[in-house]
Amino acid sequence: MAERLSAEQTLLEQTLREALDFARPHIGAGTVASYIPELAKANAAHLGACIMTADGGCLCSGDWQHDFTMQSISKTITLILALKLAGREKVFSKVGVEPTGDTFNSIVKLETKTHFPLNPMINAGAIAISGCCIRASVNPHGEFLKLAGKLCGRQNIEMDNAVYLSEHNAGMRNRSMAYLMHGEGVLECDAEAAVDLYFKTCSTLANVRDLAHYALVLANNGKSPTTGEVLVEDWIVRIVKTLMLTCGMYDGSGEFAIRAGMPGKSGVGGGIMVCAENKMGIATFAPALNSKGNSSGGLLVIEYLSQKLGLHLFSGNVHYGAEGNAL
Ligand code: GLU
Numbered sequence: 001m002a003e004r005l006s007a008e009q010t011l012l013e014q015t016l017r018e019a020l021d022f023a024r025p026h027i028g029a030g031t032v033a034s035y036i037p038e039l040a041k042a043n044a045a046h047l048g049a050c051i052m053t054a055d056g057g058c059l060c061s062g063d064w065q066h067d068f069t070m071q072s073i074s075k076t077i078t079l080i081l082a083l084k085l086a087g088r089e090k091v092f093s094k095v096g097v098e099p100t101g102d103t104f105n106s107i108v109k110l111e112t113k114t115h116f117p118l119n120p121m122i123n124a125g126a127i128a129i130s131g132c133c134i135r136a137s138v139n140p141h142g143e144f145l146k147l148a149g150k151l152c153g154r155q156n157i158e159m160d161n162a163v164y165l166s167e168h169n170a171g172m173r174n175r176s177m178a179y180l181m182h183g184e185g186v187l188e189c190d191a192e193a194a195v196d197l198y199f200k201t202c203s204t205l206a207n208v209r210d211l212a213h214y215a216l217v218l219a220n221n222g223k224s225p226t227t228g229e230v231l232v233e234d235w236i237v238r239i240v241k242t243l244m245l246t247c248g249m250y251d252g253s254g255e256f257a258i259r260a261g262m263p264g265k266s267g268v269g270g271g272i273m274v275c276a277e278n279k280m281g282i283a284t285f286a287p288a289l290n291s292k293g294n295s296s297g298g299l300l301v302i303e304y305l306s307q308k309l310g311l312h313l314f315s316g317n318v319h320y321g322a323e324g325n326a327l
Contacts, residue, residue: 013059015308016051020062023047023286023300030288030296033268038166042068042270042287047297049284050208051305052216052225060209067205068285069163070148071267072104074201075126076240076248077148077214082120082129083236085136085143094132094186095125097243104250104268104293107177115184117177121247121265123198124177130201131187131194141200151217152210153226163269164203171199208271208283215273216281218244218263225281241275245313252292259303261312272298276311 024047034040048063070077082091096118100109105123117124133140149157167174178191178198187194206214216225218241222232232240244263249256249272256264262282264274270287272295282305286297306312 009057009059012051012053012057012309013061015305016049016059016061019301019304019308020047020049022304023297026300027286027288027297030286030290032270032287033289033293036163036166036170036268038160038163039069039269039287044288046270047284047286047301048208049282049298049301050212052209052212052281054216054220054225054279056225058209058212063285064208066285067160067207068271068287069160069202069267069269070204070206070211070271071202071269072121072126072250073206073211073265073267073269073271073273074144074148074204075121076244076265077144077151078126078129078133078198078201079120079240079243080151080232080236081140081144081147082132082136083239084147084233085140086132088235088239090136091120091129091132094128095120097239097246099247099253101251105173107173107180110177110180115181115186117181117186119243119247121243122250123174124181126201127174127178127194127198128181128186130197131181131189134189134193134197140197144197144201145204147231148204148206150224150229150231151214152206153213153224154206154210157210158205159200159203160205161203164199167199167202168196171195174198202267206271208285211271211273211283212281214281215275215283219275219277219279219281221278244275249294250292252290252294256294256299260299260306261314262302262306264302266294266298268293270295270298272302274302276309277313279311
C-alpha cells in the first residue's frame with residue numbers, strides 16, 4: 001500500500017511540475033496589480049503551486065515558500081466568519097448570492113440596481129459582511145486571524161503591515177462603497193471601521209501550502225486534514241463553495257467554471273485556491289494578472305491539472321490550449 005501511494009505521489013509531483021512548465025512561458029502576458037502601490041513591487045516572474053491530498057500528501061513546486069497577501073481570497077474566510085458569528089439570515093439580509101458580470105471593484109450596481117451588494121466575493125459585498133463581523137464581535141480581526149490560521153494549518157498567520165497601509169491610503173473606491181452602503185443602511189457600523197477590517201483581512205499573508213490546506217478543508221466538507229477537527233459547518237461549506245464556483249473568479253467566473261470546473265477564489269496578490277471535491281486542495285501563486293484580475297499563470301496551472309487529473313466537476317474530456325481561445 002505504501003509503495004502504491006508513493007508511486008501515486010510521484011506521478012502527481014510530475015504532473016504538478018509539468019503544469020508549471022506549461023504555464024511558465026505565458027505568465028509574461030499578465031501584469032502585476034499596481035493600483036495598490038505596495039503590490040506593484042511583486043516579482044512578475046514568480047510561479048509556485050501546492051497540492052494537498054485527502055490521503056495526507058503534500059506536493060509543492062516552484063516559488064511555493066513565498067508569502068503573499070491573500071487579497072480577495074480572504075473574502076471567503078470573512079464570509080465563513082460572518083456566517084458563524086452573525087448567522088445566515090443576518091448575512092443574507094446584507095448581501096446577495098448572484099454573480100455581477102462586473103469587475104471586482106465596481107460600484108455601479110450599488111447605485112443602479114440595489115444598495116445591497118450582489119454577492120460577498122466582490123469588494124462591496126466583502127465590505128458589507130465585514131460590517132456584519134464588526135457588529136457581532138468585539139475583536140473581529142483577532143477572530144479572523146484565529147480562523148484563518150486554523151484553515152491554513154499555520155500558527156503564525158499575520159498581516160502584511162506595508163500592504164495594509166498601502167490599501168488604507170489608496171483604497172478610495174472601496175471607501176466610497178462603504179460610505180454609500182452606510183448612507184443607505186446596509187452597513188450598520190462605522191464605514192471607516194468596515195473598510196479598515198476589509199483592508200486588514202485582504203492583507204493577510206499566506207503561501208500556497210497554507211492555501212492548499214485551506215482549500216482541502218473546504219474540499220473535505222469542513223474537516224481539517226491535519227487535526228481532523230471540523231472547522232467549518234457543512235451548511236457554511238456548501239454556501240462558500242457554491243459562491244466560489246459562481247462568483248469566485250470575478251467576471252471570469254463562468255469561463256473558469258467551464259475550463260477548470262472547480263470552486264475557486266483568486267486574489268489580486270496573485271493567488272488562486274481551488275477545491276477538488278473530496279480529493280485535494282490546490283493553490284497557485286503567480287502575481288502577473290490578466291485583464292480580469294486573475295493570475296494568468298495560476299489559471300493555466302489549474303486548468304492543466306484539472307484536465308490531466310480529471311478534476312472537472314462535470315467531467316467532459318476537452319483539451320484547451322494556453323491561449324484561452326476555446327471554451
Ligand atoms: N484589497 C483588494 C481591493 O480591495 C482586493 C481585490 C482583489 O483581490 O480582488 O481591491
